[in-house]
Structure formats: C-alpha cells, structure tokens
Amino acid sequence: MSTTDSTSSVGSSVLAQLQASSTAASTPASTTGTTALGKDAFLQLLVTQMKNQNPLDPQDNTTFVSQLAQFSSVESLQNLNTSVSSITSSVASSQALQASALVGRSVIAQSSTAIVDPTKGLTGSVAVTGSSTDNTVSIYNSSGSLVRTLDLGASAPGSQSFTWDGNDDSGAAVTAGTYTFKASSAINGTATDMLTYLPATVNSVTMATTSGGDMTLNLAGQGSVALSKVQSIGI
Template identity: 60%
Template sequence: MTAVNNDTSSDYLKSLQTATSGKVGDSSTGASTLGKDSFLKLLVTQLQNQNPLDPQDNSQFVAQLAQFSSVESLQNLSTSVDAIGGMYQSSQALQASSLVGRSVIIDGTSTSVDTTKGMTGQAVLPSTSTLTSIKIKDSTGTVVRTLDLGEQKAGTTNFTWDGKNDAGETVPSGNFSFEATGSLDGKNTGLTTYLPATVNSVTMGTAGSPLTLNLANGTNIALTKVQQIGI
C-alpha cells in the first residue's frame, strides 16, 4: 500500500479501523472474515488519504485492482467447493440409504448369524497355506465349530458354516466370532476374514467424515470399509 504523509496518517489509520471494523475475526481463534468488501473499503480509503503531492501511480492502482479480483475469485471458488461438497454428501447419503436391510461383506471378525440358514464367509491368504482352519466362537467365547479347510492357495478362500456345532447340532442364532488361521511357511498365522452383515440403519457423517453403517450385530463401520454388497 502507498505511504501517506504525516498530516493525514492519523485520519488514514482511523479510516482503516472503520473499514475493517467487524470484519476481521478474533485473532485468538485464528479466524478471519476479511473478504472482498473489506478489501475494497481499504483500497478506497487509501485513495482518499493518499499524498496529493505523490499520488499512487497507475501501475500500483492496477496491481491492487488485480489483488481485489483475486480475493473475489478465491471467495467465489470457496463457495462453489462448499456447494459441491454438500451435493456429494447428499448423494452419498441417498446411495447408502438403499443398503438398509441388505447384506454387505465387510472386513471383520464377528457377525450376527441366523443359524437356521447358515452363512458364507471368506479368508484371505497372502501365500499358500498347508493347514487352514476357521474356529467359530459364540458370544461367550466358546468354540462351537472348527472348519478344516486343508491346504489352500494364496488368494481369497470361501468357507461355509451350516449353523451346526461339532456334534452336528444346530446352535441358537446370535453373534459369533470367526478366527481364521493358516500355516504359512511353517508358521501358524492369523488370517483376515470377510464376513456378511445386515445393515440396520445409516448414520450421516459430519464434514470430512464418512457415512456409518449400523449393523445387525450392534457394531458399526464406515461405508468405505464395505468390500462387497449382497442382495
């Protein structure tokens, strides 16, 4: 900004205070609402209080007009981005609502199972496993069934549980945990499991956070954690 002479400096400072009054936020919070309107007031105040013997030349005036244009453009861009973000979140919420009542495949170790129907899950093997098994535990942590999958190649392996225990009896429906292990290079290693789950409801995410799916087993996961959507 162009300097002013001593005779007008006091008036100039008062004018600047008036121009920015109520526009600049509390510095303790780091917030500021100094926008294009305040910038224009500052520019006009400068022109009104410039030294008449040494006025601002054209190049300086054009440069400040360019700055004003940049401030306005950035403000408009910010408004547009916020609008796009709001539309994206609304679209995501609409899509997620269609998942209510449907089955999804998630990365997890427990799920709710209707034992009269059974269930199908997946185990992920980073390399070939010579001995692969799935231990199924009830809500008390008791092992009700052990599935022996034998040797499995690297990749995703499907497993099916018919809802029965090792004695061949159908166990009551409820929440069950699944512990998959494999012998990889001679070492007994825990494996990642993908399990089916039913979506009961959807919770809207706040700004910057994803939508949350509330599952039938009482847990919830981010929409981004869904591996596959079933029927």
C-alpha cells in the same frame, strides 16, 4: 506558493476506513447492512487512492497492478468459498440418500462375529496374507465352546471364501445366535491369525458429523463399522 500534499490526507482517510472496517468486523453485523471489508469496499478504496494521487509524486503502474491482483485474489477466494459450500451441501444430501438405501441391506465387512441362522448357513472369506499350506476357520458359540472347524486347505495369498452349513462337527444343527470365527493359516510353517470378513444386516446408519467424514454402519451382531471398510454390499 505552497503545494498541499494530498497523499498524506488520503492515506489517513484510507487508514481510518480500514481501521473502522476492522473494528466493525470484530462485532456482530447490524441489521442495516454488512460491516465486513469485502471486495466492494476494497475497490472503493483503490479508486479513491487513484483519484487523490500527489501530482508531484504519483504512484507507478506496478503498485496499481499489484493492488488489482490483490483485489482479484479476494474476489476469487469469495467465489471459491461459495462453490465449496454448495458442493458440501450436495455431498451431505447424497450421503443421506445413500444411507437410507443401505438400511436393511446385507453387507460383508471385516469382523470376527456374526449372527447365524443355521437353516441358511453362512458364507464368509479369509484374507490370507501369504502362501499357506493349511487354512482353517474355527467357529465358537456365545459361551466360547468350539462347535465347528472348517478345513480350507492350502491357498495362495488373497481372499479365500468359505461356507458353513450351520452344523457342528457331529453334523447336528446349531442354535441360532451370535458366533465367533477365528481363522488361522500356516505360513512358512507358523500358524498365523488371519482376518475374517463376515455378512451382516445394516440396522441403521450414522451420518458423519464433520465435513468429508465417513458414514458409520450399525450392523446386527457386529456393532459399528465405517462404510469405507465394507467389502461388498448385497441385497
């Protein structure tokens, strides 16, 4: 009496199904159903393998446990992908709502230029990086001429605010327009350029083109700046 080894035939059948699924996955899905090898197909192949074991040489429990663990991993990854897609959609909706609320608002961001209305003046700040014995802010008009120098005195490291009343050094009101601000601090006896943070109005918002990207604010008189670089948002 001869014993037929069913494992080889089953293995060939399983391999054929895997190859067929792999080939189908590389082509567009048909309108009659899915062609990808998902968790359901994986489970069917596992059950078929269990039903057709060679009684003279059955597979041990370790093999089945390992395959079940693989099945569980596939299912978990599919669920995770679904959850991540849902979260990404929610974040995009939240960003769109946030963007619409920012248009027309006043923000303070790192910049060296600002649009100034002399009847209202301007309030900004200087990021002083070290103990300074003298801090100044020089203000230039659009033609590059110095119109005002603000003496802020000595300060410790940190943010030092300043206010410009919109007048030049002679006390006359300047014309409305775009002005450039250059801050300098005397640190250890050396004049060092410092960053200035100036107010601006949000004209529009550009949404991120990639998942997890940052929104870009388009500011009047300052150009574009990432939302993450905005120091504060006002009314």
